[in-house]
Amino acid sequence: MDVQKYLMRLGWPVSCPCSPTLESLRFLHLQHLLSVPFEDLTIHTGERVRLELPLLYDKIVVKRRGGFCYENNGLFSWLLSQLGFQVEILSAQVRNRFTGVYGPPFDHLIMKVTLEGERWLCDVGLGGFQIPLSLDVETPQTQSHGVYRVRAHGNLLFVETRAESEDPSSWLELYKFTLQPCQREDFEAMCEYHQTSMSSVFFCKSLCTLLLPNGRVTLMGRKLITSLLSGEDGAPVKTTKVDLTDEEIIKILREKFGIVLTSPLISKDSDIVPPSVNY
DSSP states (O other): OOHHHHHHHTTOOTTSOOOSOHHHHHHHHHHHHHHSOEEOTTGGGTOOOOOOHHHHHIIIIISOOOBOHHHHHHHHHHHHHHTTOEEEEEEEEEBOTTTOOBOOTTSEEEEEEEETTEEEEEOSSSSOOSSOEESSOOSOEEETTEEEEEEEETTEEEEEEEOSSSOTTOEEEEEEEOOOOBOGGGGHHHHHHHHHOTTOHHHHBOEEEEEETTEEEEEETTEEEEEEEOSSTTOEEEEEEEEOOHHHHHHHHHHHHOOOOSSOOOOOBOOOOOOSOOO
16 A cells, blocks of 8 residues: 555645544545545446455556455455554444345444544444544534434443434434454455345435535435425425436536546435345
C-alpha cells in the first residue's frame, strides 16, 4: 500500500502527518464515505469481487472505484493498521430493508478501533453513520445525517437509527454483531454468496451510492435517487427519483461518483427472495 496515495484519495492534507488519534479517525471515516462509493457494479459487469488486499487497493485507490462492505471496510481496516490504529475486524448481520430478514453470519464486515481505552465502531461499507460510534455508551449519538445508538442485548450488539416518525422512541435496527474478532478469510464464502444468491441485495440490484455533505445520491438499477437533508437530526427534506437510459447511467457514474467502468454494465433491480432462515 502507498499510504500517502490512499490518504490523498480521502482528501487528507499532503503536508500533514496522520497520527492515530480520534480526530484523525473521525476525519478519515467521514471522508471515506464522502469520497469512495459503496457499490456492487463489479458483479453486474460480468466480473468477480476478489478480496486480496493488493487488488482492493488497486481498485479503490488507483482506479478510483468503490466497493461493498468487504472491499471498502477491508481496505480501510488495512489503512488504519498501517497508520498505527489498534483495529479488529468483526462480523455483522444486516437487517435487509427490503425483506426485514437478517443475513447469515459474516454477512457484513465492520471494525472495532480501540483508542486510549475507548472502543469505537467503524463502518465505511454500508452507508449508515458518518463518524465512528462509541461502543461504550447506549445513549443516542447525534450526527450530521441522523441519530444512532448501539444497544446491547446479551452478547449481541445492535446498531440502530432513529426511525423517520414523530415518535422519538422509535428505532430501526440496521445490523447486529458481537465483539468476537475475525480474520479476513472468514468472509470469503459470504462474499461469494452475495455475488450469486437471489437473497442478496447485491446480486439482485446494481447499486452505487455516495454520501453528500447535505444528503445522499444513489443509483439503483436505472433509477437515480437524490435525498437532501434539513439539517435537523438528518431528517430528509426532499427526495427525487429519475429514470435513466444506458447512456445517462454512464454519464451519471462519471459525474456523480467519479466512476468509469471498463466493461458494459447490465443494470438490474430485481425483487429479493427472502432467505429461508432468519438468522
